[in-house]
Amino acid sequence: MARRTTQYVCQTCGAVSSKWAGRCESCGTWNSLIEDSDGGPLASPGLKPGKGRVIDLQPLAGTTEDAPRTPSGMEELDRVTGGGFVRGSAILIGGDPGIGKSTLLIQTAAAVAESGRRVVYVSGEEAIGQIRLRAERLALGEAAVALAAETRIEDILATVSTGTPPDVLIIDSIQTMWTETVDSTPGTVTQIRATSQALIRFAKRSGTTVILVGHVTKDGQIAGPRVVEHMVDAVLYFEGDGAHRFRILRSVKNRFGPTDEIGVFEMSGKGLIEVPNPSALFLGDRDAASPGAAVFAGMEGTRPLLVEMQALVAPSPLGTPRRAVVGWDSSRLSMVLAVLDAHCGLKLGGHDIYLNVAGGLRIIEPAADLAAAAALVSSLAQAPLPADAVFFGEISLSGAVRSVAHASARLREAQKLGFSKALAPAGNIAEAGDAPPIPIDPIESLAGLVARIA
Numbered sequence: 001m002a003r004r005t006t007q008y009v010c011q012t013c014g015a016v017s018s019k020w021a022g023r024c025e026s027c028g029t030w031n032s033l034i035e036d037s038d039g040g041p042l043a044s045p046g047l048k049p050g051k052g053r054v055i056d057l058q059p060l061a062g063t064t065e066d067a068p069r070t071p072s073g074m075e076e077l078d079r080v081t082g083g084g085f086v087r088g089s090a091i092l093i094g095g096d097p098g099i100g101k102s103t104l105l106i107q108t109a110a111a112v113a114e115s116g117r118r119v120v121y122v123s124g125e126e127a128i129g130q131i132r133l134r135a136e137r138l139a140l141g142e143a144a145v146a147l148a149a150e151t152r153i154e155d156i157l158a159t160v161s162t163g164t165p166p167d168v169l170i171i172d173s174i175q176t177m178w179t180e181t182v183d184s185t186p187g188t189v190t191q192i193r194a195t196s197q198a199l200i201r202f203a204k205r206s207g208t209t210v211i212l213v214g215h216v217t218k219d220g221q222i223a224g225p226r227v228v229e230h231m232v233d234a235v236l237y238f239e240g241d242g243a244h245r246f247r248i249l250r251s252v253k254n255r256f257g258p259t260d261e262i263g264v265f266e267m268s269g270k271g272l273i274e275v276p277n278p279s280a281l282f283l284g285d286r287d288a289a290s291p292g293a294a295v296f297a298g299m300e301g302t303r304p305l306l307v308e309m310q311a312l313v314a315p316s317p318l319g320t321p322r323r324a325v326v327g328w329d330s331s332r333l334s335m336v337l338a339v340l341d342a343h344c345g346l347k348l349g350g351h352d353i354y355l356n357v358a359g360g361l362r363i364i365e366p367a368a369d370l371a372a373a374a375a376l377v378s379s380l381a382q383a384p385l386p387a388d389a390v391f392f393g394e395i396s397l398s399g400a401v402r403s404v405a406h407a408s409a410r411l412r413e414a415q416k417l418g419f420s421k422a423l424a425p426a427g428n429i430a431e432a433g434d435a436p437p438i439p440i441d442p443i444e445s446l447a448g449l450v451a452r453i454a
Ligand code: TYD
Pocket: 095, 096, 097, 098, 099, 100, 101, 102, 103, 104, 134, 137, 138, 267, 268, 269, 270, 271, 272
């Protein structure tokens, strides 16, 4: 007999459990489990094995055209998506409330419309008047974007399914949408899953690119709908903090393009401005003469990016000295400190240590080890680093400095910004070639770097 099994879904992380509990076992949130009203398909009675349709299997070998794309009209966005929005795909753009998602999307909508394509922007958060006001402030008041302030998914789909489907449909935000097919409030996992599914189905059927906005919780998860991340073709995060003007659009999943590219924007009084040369911006107000600042020649995807790493090392009055890191991995810092202690004899156990990546950028490359170490040693020794040098290289536990990828691109970028040497792994000299843009001053080991600075 067909029987629908009851399941409980955590409204914060989307974990599914067969029995109710006061606290989600997966993410630890209290009172977040709710009985799921559409617990999977109902096995239809009387359906015997062997009744399925025979699928026409295709050979793996064969040719398929590149997915057709709609250019977004914004170069930084095209870079992150891998060359524009793929037709029929669904994209999730996540970010903290107030970071600028709606601003980015109204600007994108206007840019897409500018190229003669049809864009529908549906807001569940703002009234038409508010959206118009924002567009006027951004000098986009005349853009040919079709607007709606709606939250019921049946109405939205009926509207966009009438006549020619739009090229791009923007839903701001998925947390405000609801469908009457499920019986729970908007913003719950059940609603988000059902509305996303309906929108994604529409995207596949019509060839429209559907862009979903999702708010992120404090701990960096897209509130409720982690489930949506698995359903969509691409997930982009819009990052930055209120204290800085920079906003970074980072791709964390992309079925049709790269996942390590970033787009850089600056939030201004007239909306988001694309930043084609972020290095210049991130090094903008640098104080090269102060100890504890090292310029890291980094890479974000295919694009080199120079940023300043700043360290402050000072004797601590506390029993347990403070360690604070902004923009870098704290376990990576612990590792560099351990290597400085074990192989270079620098005892930092009694020091407070602060490490900061300037401009609000977040660095995830191990190649930043050497720059971080240089900043730390420079601060400890109160000796400024050479103002014309950049740093890159990975530090191993043995204290050796290992070569990293893309040395040539890093050197070229450093030369463009007026630097004249790179303190970098000896192993990268060969890759840089006979006539490198700027010479590599080879660093074999961390002890070698310390001897150079102190
Ligand atoms: P918004 O796009 O509404 O954020 P989200 O949709 O992610 O919640 O951005 C709101 C913030 O951006 C708000 O704090 C004001 C700021 N902002 C500017 O600084 N300049 C502008 O031109 C606009 C439109 C917004």
